[in-house]
Amino acid sequence: MSCSPDMFPHPVKTYRSTPYDRIAPRNATFDGAGKTVVITGGATGVGLSVANSFAEAETSRIVIISRSATSQQKARVELQNRHPKTKVELFQGSIDNIYRIKEILNQVGTPDVLVLSAATSHKHVPTIQIPDDEMEENWNINVLAQYKIVMAHLAMPKPAGAQKTIVNVSSACGQLIVPGLTGYGPSKAAFTQMVSHLAAEYTPEKDGVRMLNFHPVRDKNADADKIATIVVDTLDTCLAKEDYEGVSRLVLKDGHWRDHLASSLDFRTVKGASNVIFFLQDNSAVEEIIIERDTDFRKPHFGPLNLNGDPENITFHVSFRASHGTGRGVFRLLDEGTGWVISTVFLSLQELGGDQEPEGTKRPDGPFDDEEKKIRNWQDRRTEANEFKERDPAALVVGAGQAGLMASARLKMLGVDTLAIDTNDRVGENWRRRYHSLVLHDPVYFDQMPYMPFPKSWPLYTPKDKLADWSEAYASTLELNIWTKTKLVSSQWDKGESKWTVELERTQSDGKTEKRTIRPWHIVQCTGHSGKKLVPEIKGMDSFKGDVLCHSSDYTGVSQEGHDIYRDYYEHGYAVKMVQRSSTCVVTSSSITNVGLADADLWLWGMPPELFKAQQSKVSGLQKDTDSEILKGLEKAGFKCDDGTDDSGLFVKYLQRSGGYYIDVGASQMIADGKIKVKHGQEITEITAHGLSFADGTSLEADEIVFATGYQNMRSQARITVGDEVTDRVGDVRGLDKEGEFRTIYRRSGHPGFWFFGGNFPLCRYYSRLLALQIKAIDTGVGARESGHYKVREGGGSKPSDDEVLVLN
Template sequence: MFAERHTIKLPRFPAAPALELAQHKQAPSTPFEIAQQWITKLESVLKSKDASKLSTVLHHDSWWRDMLALSWDIRTIHGLDKVAAYFSENWTPNNLSNLKIRETGKFAPHTESPIEGLEWLESMFDFETSVGNGSGMLRLVQGSDGIWKGHMIYTALKELKGFEEGEGYRRPHGGAEKLPGGFAKGNWFERRQRQVEFLDEEPAVLIIGAGQSGLNLGARLQAMGTTSLIIDRNKRIGDNWRNRYRTLVTHDPVQYTHMAYMPFPSNWPLFTPKDKLGDWFESYASMMELNVWTSSTVSSTTYDDSTRTWTVEVLRGDGSTRTLHPHHVVLCTGHAGEALIPSFPGQENFKGQAYHASFHKDAAETGDAKGKKVVVIGTGNSGHDISQNYYENGASVTMLQRRGTYVISAAKGLFMLHEGMYDEGGPPTEDADIAGQSLPIPVQFALNVDLTKKIAEVEKANVEGLTKAGFKLDFGDDGSGIYRKYVTRGGGYYIDIGASQLIIDGKIAVKQSPGGISHFEQDGIVLADGTKMEADVVVLATGYDNMRTTCRKVMGDAVADRCKDVWDLDEEGEVNVMWRPSGHPGFWFMGGSLALCRIYSRFLALQIKAVEEGLAK
């Protein structure tokens, strides 16, 4: 059902014949003139507050993706009638006005042909609402009558008026004489000591987890003038990466993985080793002046619906307990933070070593790996990386595959995903983020079908070699590739950094078992079809549980029962709950890749700030 629900076929809008266009002598002739005329007409319709007039500017098959500009949620509306209804419900308080087309740069008005038979005119634009400022993208298509109408429109709130992020021309002064009370209240260092300990105030927001989610969000909130405390169970900031397996590096290129306000240096490696990234997190927290308590955990929570306030007991590393009363709690322990660990009959009798991939450090730590028989259950990123690690330490490795896996090369295909957007010649990250999120997710799936085919052609040798080696490839629902797998399953893919060639060369074996494992025996495992595989080590690279499970462990049943499941897509095609209202007032989920945490930390911070300032409930 899911695959069918979000598998769409885009209509075709070829450019109108020149002869037809010539009949419209008053029609604008340049992309800028076309975009300007359209946006002027849209603004007139918006001022009229007559939703029926939207038909004059929007195509009947239009899509409108909105992030907080029209309502305090992230929504995708498809179809003119539904868009009109959405506007009728949300004329106030967030009215769009003062729409301005970008005149220069990569996203000035121009035409694009994303797939054969579809041509649209696209442009970035900026706008105001009654509460803030934002940016968006328009994509116009031309009918046979030569008239341009909106097909894909995107609006995203970027800041709240009066609470703009303190950067650039609005950066803080920094001198102690400009701070309340002057030097009498302490210099910078003295004030920071009190701020970190929250000796003079309560944090408005408690953030649980100091990884990329918590740090990006903390920086965003601070820039908007909202106090937050980040707690983490680890001894050091960045340990959530340092403590992972020895050979881990980021699977996304550096241009895509910058953090809010503080991009990586220009000489930073394309792919970041885990310990280097952990050190960056530690530096980031210091440079951003974030308030972080390490070696700290939540011991109890209660929520008062009448006052909309939490009471949270935090157990600190020195054994002391601190009671806090934040208005918001954000769970930032990671979308892939809770290991999904299956158990099998007879596992307790296995004389070898069996463990989940989340506990893997290095093959050398399991003793002398040379000559050992290792079975890795699962063929995602972790399964491949761990298999490669064991092979390189002399083990005999077999990967057990239950269903197909999408494989894309870090050397070729991965860069095709980001080409022209997140690369050395790309636009400013701020603009790339707007453009990159501007299409509805189901539309992105549809457009990715052609891109996935192009990547497969470029990686033809890898595809054919893996198939010949008995590895089952899966290019995703409708052949739409990696992004669909990520936002629906959170896995089911491998970004190849070397293991694929080992499989092709027969150095890592692959065994198909659609039914999985039947049971363990003392010296190995038995598959569902009765095949026995001897093993000294079994690694369960079986993925991670729903983030709501972590919520239940940390926050308790009363909170988790009011929340919705996290991840996958809702009926409109937006990610469930993550970065959005959770179902429980004052409680939020934040997670995802480094890039998504940079992008969506702004939208979550805006929602929290809007609640704090009485702009949203």
């Protein structure tokens, strides 16, 4: 049989975003009087909305079929309160029990309209994780059960109105490709197609039957903005009145309020509407929140709550005004069937008071001296500023890698006089001296630094020496004050003056050594997000007679650094054996590159840690599907992989451990191919003269041994920087606290005037601003010192003493 493509009804290419007047419930041409409408799944969700629309059209009788008696009773109350003229009848039954459905239809009589809204869906997980019985259930209920109900209705006599109407409530998932909904989406599409075929066979003219597919979508233009406006306006009113119980009523029962220096000068994530009340009672700095509408991405729009496509929410960006500054944030609204409420709030401080960064119209004049307004040679002014001959820096940044550079740049932009020191001969040497084959494993989008983006022609993955040169150019272009070839000899905290006394030893350009004493308010340790290199103590290390026995930082483990070194050795003709004690989380760089990074920093850090971890668990599942072949090859080669902490993948493992992961750029394939051998799960018991011995009694000969065993906690380096007395007052660095925020790093360390700062490029780019804002707040008297949390001080004031503490609940 030959078929024209226009012969049968087919889905439109785009969804209409405004209602059709012709089928609006109050259209005079639509009269529900005397008609009976049966709705499966009519007690909740779309089915209940359909019931309300028919009731609004004054339909005489609405019959709801669903499984939950509780939901049915709630639906009856809602419908009868809104539409008292409509009779509502309730029947319990599951649509996959055709005998029960036929019994109900016979009792009701032939309905004028049959609406098929009931359906089922499996969990939204990678397809390989969907149990067979759930997959079968989706097809049985969403296709076969629906088909049987349609056939039962067609077999019934014509209703009093002489025409039967069958409406299939389809789903956008039946038209869109949604990874992880492999059973639900295709089953909805299959029945939608079946209805189209039946509609071509059973026509109003020939059979008195109309069959329709209905694709429920929201008005994605006006509604999202309207809903967001109502929520934010109500929130602003509550904040102005200090009605924090009113605020809590706008928040999902288990919603999250994430706050980075906005309501308080601290990092907080509060879970639960009731806890939001207590948080805002103690931290009431936010005064007004304004919806941003300058781009399509920022303005209110419907979309998935996360990258996995579930559940649908309204997302929008905001700006806010607080008593101590201004900032930006992200809101996510969710409708769980009782109306739109706030699922997550994220507010992040951007500016402190009237201190705007010198950009755009605020940029410096250039040739003029800042104070006397006299023209001076730029190089003379830079040399004078960098030497600190007649002044002390307010902040001393120890280390001039990416963390030190970004921290210095942010502090400079806030007017905090800053000196950075580094023991290397040049800025960027920390990259130049790394192993020869190193390229960054994060794509270029991740690795931008503030104020000076890479050129558009920059390679996707940055070579180490190119990044070293860029770091040097960054420091020069932004006029950062940096002393290279300088080491910190000693430091002493003066509690009375809230200042440090720091002894420095600096090698000048002529080779002479200069000793300098400076007195900064703050020391920021930027010597790497880890501490001293971690070299295991193993029996016999002194007896090794091979060519090399060293730590990977000087060039046996299996994280990022280790893999690259193994690959480098192999490519230079060595026979390489990898010793893996536990397991590693592995993903390919391509599976990371495909994750969108639009408005990356606000979007990324705006997700509360608990939800972010859950989302990353699903992302990890998708990455495993993408990387399945290489992962199978690794397992076959004896290399053990894991899915990260609580199956949450690489990113969460990095945030919590700073290790135990690998972004593959080639070494994994070498392992899978057997080019790099693996020894797994055995501790090294002894280093012998010509190799290693293991706990299982085996041994391995080696000419060179490299320990890629990672680094100690940042506190180990702090003992060198500020001594034991100060270090003993600070907590362990990195990892997450009970609210999911970083411990110790980026925030008050536990000792006044001492800060930890480090991490990868995205972490440093985002948190460098917040570090600088905290330091500026203390220096201007806006933020008070305390051992745990900050609280905004009214009206600023003089610099607080060490003993000034504000206790927060």
